[in-house]
Amino acid sequence: MAKSFSFNGDGINFQSGDSVAAALIRSGYRALRRTRFAGQERSIFCGIGQCFDCLVIIDGKANQRACLVPAKQGMQVEFQEGAGKA
Amino acid sequence: MSARSSGDSLDSAASVNGVAIIGAGPAGLSALHQLLTSSQSLKIEMIDSQVRIGGQYWRHQEGSEFPAIDFDPRKNSAQSHEITWHLASTVWQIEKLEGGFRIHLASNVGDVTSSVEVEKIIIATGASERTLPFKNWTAPGVMSAGALQSLAKEYQVIPGKRICIVGSGVFAMPVAKSIKETAKKMGTEVEVTIIEAQSMTRWWRNSLAFLLNPSKIFEACGFLIFMKVNGVKRISKRMVRGVKIEAGGIVGLNVARVRSDLRPERGVEFLPGDLVATSFGFIPDMTLASILGLERRELSGDVVVVVNANQRTSIDGIWAAGEITGIGGHELAITEGAIAARDLLQRRSPLLKWRRVRQRLFTRGLTKIYPVSNRWVESLDDADIVCRCEEVTAGEIKESAHQLGADSARTAKLFTRAGMGLCQGRICQRNVKEIIDFVRSDGKSASDPNRETVRPIGGVVTLGGLSD
Ligand SMILES: Cc1cc2nc3c(=O)[nH]c(=O)nc-3n(C[C@H](O)[C@H](O)[C@H](O)COP(=O)(O)OP(=O)(O)OC[C@H]3O[C@@H](n4cnc5c(N)ncnc54)[C@H](O)[C@@H]3O)c2cc1C
Ligand code: FES
Numbered sequence: 001m002a003k004s005f006s007f008n009g010d011g012i013n014f015q016s017g018d019s020v021a022a023a024l025i026r027s028g029y030r031a032l033r034r035t036r037f038a039g040q041e042r043s044i045f046c047g048i049g050q051c052f053d054c055l056v057i058i059d060g061k062a063n064q065r066a067c068l069v070p071a072k073q074g075m076q077v078e079f080q081e082g083a084g085k086a
Numbered sequence: 087m088s089a090r091s092s093g094d095s096l097d098s099a100a101s102v103n104g105v106a107i108i109g110a111g112p113a114g115l116s117a118l119h120q121l122l123t124s125s126q127s128l129k130i131e132m133i134d135s136q137v138r139i140g141g142q143y144w145r146h147q148e149g150s151e152f153p154a155i156d157f158d159p160r161k162n163s164a165q166s167h168e169i170t171w172h173l174a175s176t177v178w179q180i181e182k183l184e185g186g187f188r189i190h191l192a193s194n195v196g197d198v199t200s201s202v203e204v205e206k207i208i209i210a211t212g213a214s215e216r217t218l219p220f221k222n223w224t225a226p227g228v229m230s231a232g233a234l235q236s237l238a239k240e241y242q243v244i245p246g247k248r249i250c251i252v253g254s255g256v257f258a259m260p261v262a263k264s265i266k267e268t269a270k271k272m273g274t275e276v277e278v279t280i281i282e283a284q285s286m287t288r289w290w291r292n293s294l295a296f297l298l299n300p301s302k303i304f305e306a307c308g309f310l311i312f313m314k315v316n317g318v319k320r321i322s323k324r325m326v327r328g329v330k331i332e333a334g335g336i337v338g339l340n341v342a343r344v345r346s347d348l349r350p351e352r353g354v355e356f357l358p359g360d361l362v363a364t365s366f367g368f369i370p371d372m373t374l375a376s377i378l379g380l381e382r383r384e385l386s387g388d389v390v391v392v393v394n395a396n397q398r399t400s401i402d403g404i405w406a407a408g409e410i411t412g413i414g415g416h417e418l419a420i421t422e423g424a425i426a427a428r429d430l431l432q433r434r435s436p437l438l439k440w441r442r443v444r445q446r447l448f449t450r451g452l453t454k455i456y457p458v459s460n461r462w463v464e465s466l467d468d469a470d471i472v473c474r475c476e477e478v479t480a481g482e483i484k485e486s487a488h489q490l491g492a493d494s495a496r497t498a499k500l501f502t503r504a505g506m507g508l509c510q511g512r513i514c515q516r517n518v519k520e521i522i523d524f525v526r527s528d529g530k531s532a533s534d535p536n537r538e539t540v541r542p543i544g545g546v547v548t549l550g551g552l553s554d
Pocket of ligand 1: 046108109110111112113114133134135136140141142143144175176177178181199211212214215231232233235260261371373374407408409410414415416417419488
């Protein structure tokens, strides 16, 4: 059975070694968050943990870098609005 | 140093109580490779913020063969040494102790912090990519060329069908190659176009450096042939002005003809595409160097760590190697890492030093072929975002210079928040500096290489992590 995590409730299959961002982009997703001020959509930019543009909420924790965090079975990933606080 | 025949094994490094290598890229792994040849048993701490070793150049897929067998520590680790690996760990602070250093680490995931104590440090923290801002460069589907390469090479992901790589420098070629190779493996079609600001004919300017480094002639020809065979298109003397977005996402980009100083000419052309990658070279990562207060200087517009002939820095017990001493590519990084480690073991390296001369000549030549003058600022509209984190526009930064008297990236940051976000200015600081330099009528910059790159901490640690 393919391994998967959820993104806003959708099932995302991933391969071993995938980062959260790599699996999402492979599945055709791009936008990962919206900015605090202008409400612009953002995705990965540097891809290697330096720019902090790829922030998502993972298992309830905001501001996680999707390009760095390894994908894990059953993880709950959410699109982050602004600073990620409810 | 005492007179001694080269290649000896009589290390007087016997007293070394621990060496940390910060950065497991080509420079750091080459240093490790040398340390492992020591006959004294050493305690070595290998630290890298990435999950896998290899740095930027030896990026690889999980579980696949390490791309450089000679430098694969798993193949070469001698029994007599004690190596501790700290991967996915970022150094965020280094304290000076009596006769050594305490290195503070933060894990990438969660709030776990720890520290190690060592007597000597080799820092090899590499470079980050240089990007320039343009209209809509913050949109999903615009990324650095390095991000695109990592998707293709490390994760076998091809994120678009018509990919445009815009910018300047040789890096676009290996990226285009990685995409084409991955696409072939996966049996998918992808169109790749390289849009280069400079003209190909400028390569002749580096002919002496090419002659001193004949392997580079073959490498360059190899790329050109690969691109021809695989249908990678190349457009020269054009620079991106903006990305065009419609309801469904990116549809293409507008490019303008530019002169060699990147000054745009009138008029734009439209090129279709659904993914835009951008790269204008690399910037040495001075984060740890500035935390440590290592002496720095300017080199071809970059701020770099000052080292002596043996790669020693201004602080006793700390060596520096690789991109942080000046952008030079993986081969120079390997040479410098080896020289640093050999000096730590009190060995001499005359042949390596000659190799370093040749390699430096080559890369300094490349910066002459692909210069990035601050005239690119003329391509910016006031509404274009420059600082991605704090969403600060070009107009706001220009105004801070005109109206408020900002005269460096540091003062502009205080007025506009540009560079104050989570990335700590890694992406925008250099661009903010060049905008300020460009708009100030006196043309003088108040930038100081030993101040501009100061960042409070080397990574991001939450308060919960700090109090542990
Ligand atoms: C995105 C990108 C892609 C590149 N691709 C190529 C390529 O395809 N071909 C090519 O010839 N050159 C490439 N380069 C240029 C590259 O910098 C050199 O060729 C080579 O990798 C330099 O080796 P290095 O050891 O000096 O640095 P790097 O390879 O950059 O290694 C530095 C290491 O230090 C680690 N590090 C940095 N700061 C810390 C810290 N505070 N704590 C812990 N660890 C830290 C980093 O995670 C990194 O692994 C690329 C550069 C970048 C930025
Ligand atoms: S894409 Fe830059 S930090 Fe993740």
